[in-house]
Amino acid sequence: MESDIYLVGLNHRTAGVDVRERFALADHCDQEHWALPCEGGIHESIILSTCNRVELLATGQGDVAGQMLNCWANARGAGIEDLQPYIYIHKSLEAVRHIFSVASSLDSMVLGESQILGQLKTAYRKAVACRATGVILNRLLHKAFFVAKRVRTETAVASNAVSISYAAVELAKRIFGDMHAHKVLLVGAGEMAELAAAHLLQNGIDEIFVANRTFSRGQQLAEQFHGHAVPFDKLTELLTTVDIIITSTGAAAPVIRARDIRAVLKTRKNRPMFFIDIAVPRDIDPDVNALDNVYLYDIDDLKEIVEENLANRRDEANKAKKIVNEEVNFFAKWLTGLDAQPTIVALIQRGEQIAQEEISRTLRRIGDHDPKHRAALEAMAGALARKFNHDPIMFLKRGSMSQEGSSARISMIREIFNIDNISV
Amino acid sequence: MISPECATLPTLLLCSVSSIAGIVGMLARSVFLRRLGVWLAVAVFISQSLMLMLGFHKALPGGLSLGAYLQLFAWFVLLCGLIVWRKIKQETPLLFAAPLCLMLFAMSMSFLDAAVPLPASLKVPFYALHIGALFLSLGLLAIAFFAALLFLFLEGRIKSKQRTQGFWQDMPAIVLLDKTNALTVLTAFPLYTLGIVSGLLWAKPVFGASMTGDPKEVVSVVIWLIFAVLFHNRLVNNWKGRKPARFVVLIFLLCLFSIVVVNTVMNTNHAFLRG
Structure with a gap:
């Protein structure tokens, strides 16, 4: 090459x-x-x-x-x-x-x-x-x-999602489908919760509410998401209107309990609720998940999903590597074909040159000649050159297809036909 | 005029291709095949409708046969699939309706000749009210049944924190499946009630009494009672999710029992296999 x-x-x-x-x-x-x-x-x-x-x-x-x-x-x-x-x-x-x-x-x-x-x-x-x-x-x-x-x-x-925040959004989509017309509540202001809220917003969520113990921090966050800050003590009241709740407070004990949700569900006519608890220690009582139409995922559940998705991607990577290898082989054939191209062109040019030389010599010997005879001679010489070159060209092309011995075939043809004009 | 004999085979063929395209499209996650399945289901519905309008009634000079019953049911199932598809913008219920329609249609072929004689005076209202209302209700229940099964599977996986893989990921969100359940149940129950009441009214001149203790009557009333519990709780107590889904599964299975077992095996005035 x-x-x-x-x-x-x-x-x-x-x-x-x-x-x-x-x-x-x-x-x-x-x-x-x-x-x-x-x-x-x-x-x-x-x-x-x-x-x-x-x-x-x-x-x-x-x-x-x-x-x-x-x-x-x-x-x-x-x-x-x-x-x-x-x-x-x-x-x-x-x-x-x-x-x-x-x-x-x-x-x-x-x-x-x-x-x-x-x-x-x-x-x-x-x-x-x-x-x-x-x-x-x-x-x-x-x-x-x-x-x-x-x-x-x-x-x-x-x-499949390979980050905690994306995994949460994917789950929300499996529950609610279209994210429009659904409301999100951020309880606390953890970094991962903010990320999840940002992804939900990107997916078309209708409205975001922020409830934080420090109201000013809540306001700051609400502004960031073009949402509304609400006092922390209005949390239970707000649960009757929001559908997705992301919690990440630093509270030592759960801030949302199953008994609170039972009453909330009645008020919201059993419309489904999706809780994403990213806090450690957890903000939401695990018993909440046992309630009908309520879905609770904590940080470990989401991590597990991400791990499984990553493992799945690794399995799929083996299939992908096979595709890559297949395509590398196709490309290799094209590359070796590229190697043989100059030799093929040189062979054709050489054939045309020899044909032209022989036609000129023959016509000189004939003397006066009809243009029809010249055309016939040119056609015959061209056809001879093409037919003569056909087998060596096919020999080169077969070399590029098989890949092995491609350069040996090129050298052989160049030598046999003296394409490089080396005087012996 | 299209006679049922020459329209049955193309309809059956269209229905088979629609079902295969829909199922393969779902399994292979091919949007093109799913769409093809949907549009072929539309073609099946048009073909079936033409059969009904232009020639099907001529095959039933003596009344209603089990075959005709099944073909009518197939048409209603597809009609309900199409309604849900247009109403909730979800093609999955329709893709489930097509194979059910195919199954009913294929089964009907062997029973087209076994007719139950009816008094001429009752033929028109019988078709319009009793059969029409009940079949539309059953068609809606069939769609609700598939939506409920899907809901129970997908919701169970979300609740138990198990991953959904492959083509399950393309299934509708559980809220949409519950919406399908609500829409179909709230429409189907009044229709079912209308069908039952019209049946009871006409039973008197035909069989001598409204309630004769006929197995079909008993099963239908039991189904109606369970259906009423579901309807009431959906409407008044805002039942959503698992509970209504389980009820729909139970009601539809009882309806299948009523059609397949009661109508064919038991000694009832609704038997189709009598000469």
């Missing part, structure tokens, strides 16, 4: 956040952070720089990896030796496999998260805008996007 694919990078597994920050490359086209000028051995390049990874993908000849590292270190005002302990280098099909895995979120910190695909698309767009990509990287990145789509549709690697 004349030009090969290289990938150098570091990620959340190989480097801590301080190192990732130090070697982050902000923007491919930013002159100050110009990391990979397409010169020397490098033909094409893309830089992917996110909070969890910095990766440089390039095609080129010679010591491409060394050149990439050098550019990268220089751009960040460091030496290669500073980078060395944290990096990984992949070449050829390993680089292809890696980029497919990254696009499919199989290499992400949170397996199956969708953000990385968007980041990779942005990185590719920037590289295209800088004219830093060519035939191979264009094809590779488009293929990576296709693989990511296949993985998402054919496996469940991206399904």
